[in-house]
Amino acid sequence: xxxxxxxxxxxxxxxxxxxxxxxxxxxxxxxxxxxxxxxxxxxxxxxxxxxxxxxxxxxxxxxxxxxxxxxxxxxxxxxxxxxxxxxxxxxxxxxxxxxxxxxxxxxxxxxxxxxxxxxxxxxxxxxxxxxxxxxxxxxxxxxxxxxxxxxxxxxxxxxxxxxxxxxxxxxxxxxxxxxxxxxxxxxxxxxxxxxxxxxxxxxxxxxxxxxxxxxxxxxxxxxxxxxxxxxxxxxxxx
Numbered sequence: 001x002x003x004x005x006x007x008x009x010x011x012x013x014x015x016x017x018x019x020x021x022x023x024x025x026x027x028x029x030x031x032x033x034x035x036x037x038x039x040x041x042x043x044x045x046x047x048x049x050x051x052x053x054x055x056x057x058x059x060x061x062x063x064x065x066x067x068x069x070x071x072x073x074x075x076x077x078x079x080x081x082x083x084x085x086x087x088x089x090x091x092x093x094x095x096x097x098x099x100x101x102x103x104x105x106x107x108x109x110x111x112x113x114x115x116x117x118x119x120x121x122x123x124x125x126x127x128x129x130x131x132x133x134x135x136x137x138x139x140x141x142x143x144x145x146x147x148x149x150x151x152x153x154x155x156x157x158x159x160x161x162x163x164x165x166x167x168x169x170x171x172x173x174x175x176x177x178x179x180x181x182x183x184x185x186x187x188x189x190x191x192x193x194x195x196x197x198x199x200x201x202x203x204x205x206x207x208x209x210x211x212x213x214x215x216x217x218x219x220x221x222x223x224x225x226x227x228x229x230x231x232x233x234x235x236x237x238x
Contacts, residue, residue, distance in 0.1 A: 002069035003033035007163070007192070010099060010207040013092045019052075019084050020068060026076040034069040035090055036062035042123040042130075043102055043206040048090040052081060059088075094127055095207070100237055101130040103161060103196075103208040104151075104215050108132060108235060110200030111150045113176075116143075120180045121230050125206075129221060129236045136231040139223045147233070148220045158213040159197045163204075165190040177202050 005015055017031040029050070036046040036059060045062045050071060058074040071088075102125050112118040112134050122133040136143075171177055171191055194204040196212060209215065217238040224232040 001067040002031055004069070005033055005035045006037055006207050011210070013095075014087065014089045016085065016087055019082055019086065022077060022082060023070070026079070028070045028072045029077065029081075030065075030068040030070045031086075031088075034062070034071070035088060036069060036071060037095070037207060038062045038064040038069055040064075041204065041206055042105075043098060043125050046090055046095055046098075048088065050086050050088050052077065052084060052086045096209075097127040098125055099207045099209050100215055101125050101127070101235075102206050103212060104218055104235060104237055105130050105132050106161075106194065106196055106200050106202070106204070106208070107151050107154055107212060107215070107218065108147060108233065109134070109202075110196060111147055111154065112136070113200070115146070115150070121226075129234060131232055131234040133226055133230055133232045135229050137229050139225075139231045139233070144220055144223060144233070148218060151218045154196075154199055155212050155215050155218060157198070158211055159199060160211050161208045162195045162197060163208070164193055164195070166193050167191075171203075174201065 005012055012035055015033065015035045017033045020030045020032050022029050037043060039045050048059050050057045050059055059071045060074055061072040063070050105123060109120060109132060116136060118134040118136050120132060121135060124131050167190055177193060191203060192205055193201060194208060195201040215237055219236050219238060221234045221236050226232050
């Protein structure tokens with residue numbers, strides 16, 4: 001199992017690790033510990049570099065397989081490097097932009113859930129924007145303006161973003177944790193929950209900023225109907 005260092009501190013930018021195994025084509029390595037986020041929940045892969053034996057390899061993609069985090073490289077490794085120590089570094093500008101936009105979706109989702117009971121039907125995070133699909137019958141201009149205004153009012157309150165692990169027994173007492181339509185809660189002994197104090201609390205395995213004041217100003221960039229009771233909102237941050 002690869003230790004996911006971004007759960008210890010999502011602001012870490014560099015780390016040391018050892019190579020656990022190497023793919024047959026030597027274009028990917030699995031590590032014993034990593035800062036690289038693998039895609040999930042609408043959050044895309046991290047990118048960055050691994051420095052091995054003095055050589056710098058670009059990590060173009062990270063992905064998970066059987067509990068290991070694999071790092072796809074821009075060129076093949078030489079043979080005989082299993083067990084080798086290395087240094088990794090994130091493309092921090094990319095990661096931080098993703099963290100901000102991911103957290104912004106939590107704010108918007110919290111506002112829409114509390115005001116309209118809206119659940120999530122989909123979403124995607126980019127470095128310069130993000131989108132979320134919600135169970136809403138309509139998105140008239142007044143409702144869009146309310147969501148944007150209330151989201152920024154919440155951001156101005158500078159709430160902390162708090163990750164923690166809960167047991168299945170604890171989760172059973174908090175039905176609001178399930179925010180995705182037709183989704184089953186995670187089935188593990190302990191599950192990761194992200195809470196924005198006073199606003200939002202839900203299952204989430206992504207990375208977020210420590211305080212929502214880091215988001216700046218949230219802007220609704222556009223909306224789109226995805227069905228009778230399914231509406232998309234695209235946002236950006238200033």
